[in-house]
Amino acid sequence: MGRMSGKIAFVTGAARGQGRAHALRLAAEGADIIATDIAGPIDTVRYPAAGPPDLAETVRGVEALDRRGVSFAADVRDLDALTSGLDKAVAELGGLDVVVANAGILNAVARSWELDAADWQTMIDINLSGVWHTTKAAVPHLIRRGPGGSVVLISSIAGLRGVPGIAHYNAAKHGVTGLARTLANELAEQRIRVNSVHPTNVRTTMIDNPVSARIYRPDLPEPTFDDAIPALARMHIWDEPYVEVEDVANAVLFLAGDESRYITGIALPVDLGMTAKYTGS
Numbered sequence: 001m002g003r004m005s006g007k008i009a010f011v012t013g014a015a016r017g018q019g020r021a022h023a024l025r026l027a028a029e030g031a032d033i034i035a036t037d038i039a040g041p042i043d044t045v046r047y048p049a050a051g052p053p054d055l056a057e058t059v060r061g062v063e064a065l066d067r068r069g070v071s072f073a074a075d076v077r078d079l080d081a082l083t084s085g086l087d088k089a090v091a092e093l094g095g096l097d098v099v100v101a102n103a104g105i106l107n108a109v110a111r112s113w114e115l116d117a118a119d120w121q122t123m124i125d126i127n128l129s130g131v132w133h134t135t136k137a138a139v140p141h142l143i144r145r146g147p148g149g150s151v152v153l154i155s156s157i158a159g160l161r162g163v164p165g166i167a168h169y170n171a172a173k174h175g176v177t178g179l180a181r182t183l184a185n186e187l188a189e190q191r192i193r194v195n196s197v198h199p200t201n202v203r204t205t206m207i208d209n210p211v212s213a214r215i216y217r218p219d220l221p222e223p224t225f226d227d228a229i230p231a232l233a234r235m236h237i238w239d240e241p242y243v244e245v246e247d248v249a250n251a252v253l254f255l256a257g258d259e260s261r262y263i264t265g266i267a268l269p270v271d272l273g274m275t276a277k278y279t280g281s
């Protein structure tokens with residue numbers, strides 16, 4: 001018996017990176033998976049996009065673990081597409097117990113007053129409103145299935161701290177933290193738990209690209225990810241620059257399953273000690 005046996009989990013942004021890791025970790029513990037992703041390019045995002053083969057690969061991985069996997073392509077900005085895709089998938093698999101709102105982007109890096117309005121808007125539309133859309137589409141299914149259930153919203157250390165150069169990302173991720181806290185209160189009666197997860201740097205396409213490297217090396221005109229590594233490591237209590245997708249997936253698994261049955265409304269960092277680091281002299 002796995003820790004997620006008999007559960008059905010919905011993961012957004014599941015085509016690659018952390019979303020795929022969450023889907024596979026939950027499936028390895030017995031969950032059936034509903035995976036969604038835009039699986040295509042996004043205006044304002046300047047690093048390579050995931051595609052339909054990536055989403056199909058996630059489903060293949062779930063099936064290789066002997067679990068059922070259903071996928072549909074949807075943009076989390078499109079509430080109707082997200083809702084109808086999820087409704088169909090839930091009807092096919094028979095219910096919904098867990099939601100992992102993970103889809104997200106990083107676009108421009110600039111001081112807040114120099115950010116382009118389109119970069120700001122796309123960020124808020126995806127990283128904040130997209131998370132709300134995900135909960136709006138999913139919560140009625142959780143309530144129908146309940147009592148019980150778990151919602152995990154993927155925020156960031158940028159949802160707990162200010163990070164210069166990405167005010168739009170910071171604002172969206174702080175918004176996600178607030179959304180989780182409110183939902184935890186609203187869904188207490190149904191015994192549905194809602195928590196947020198706050199990863200530090202995770203080596204995925206989102207940060208392993210020249211645009212994102214500028215957050216950490218604004219002194220260089222065209223920094224590479226390797227240029228950023230010493231600065232990434234200095235953020236943490238340990239001299240290590242990033243965590244792996246599996247480290248975040250393990251935190252998601254804990255919050256998704258019954259081992260955390262009395263935990264709701266928390267903001268769980270997976271951050272190499274970043275938020276606790278003493279930076280005084």
Ligand SMILES: NC(=O)c1ccc[n+]([C@@H]2O[C@H](COP(=O)([O-])OP(=O)(O)OC[C@H]3O[C@@H](n4cnc5c(N)ncnc54)[C@H](O)[C@@H]3O)[C@@H](O)[C@H]2O)c1
Binds near residue numbers: 013198201
């Ligand atoms: N990588 C990091 O250092 C880091 C750190 C903290 C938090 N996060 C957060 O973790 C989450 C996952 O990011 P990742 O590191 O795996 O990046 P990633 O770029 O590898 O994966 C993100 C996935 O989300 C999908 N996506 C993006 N916009 C979408 C939309 N509008 N609709 C549907 N799907 C969409 C992408 O297609 C992609 O498959 C994001 O919310 C991100 O903000 C990342």
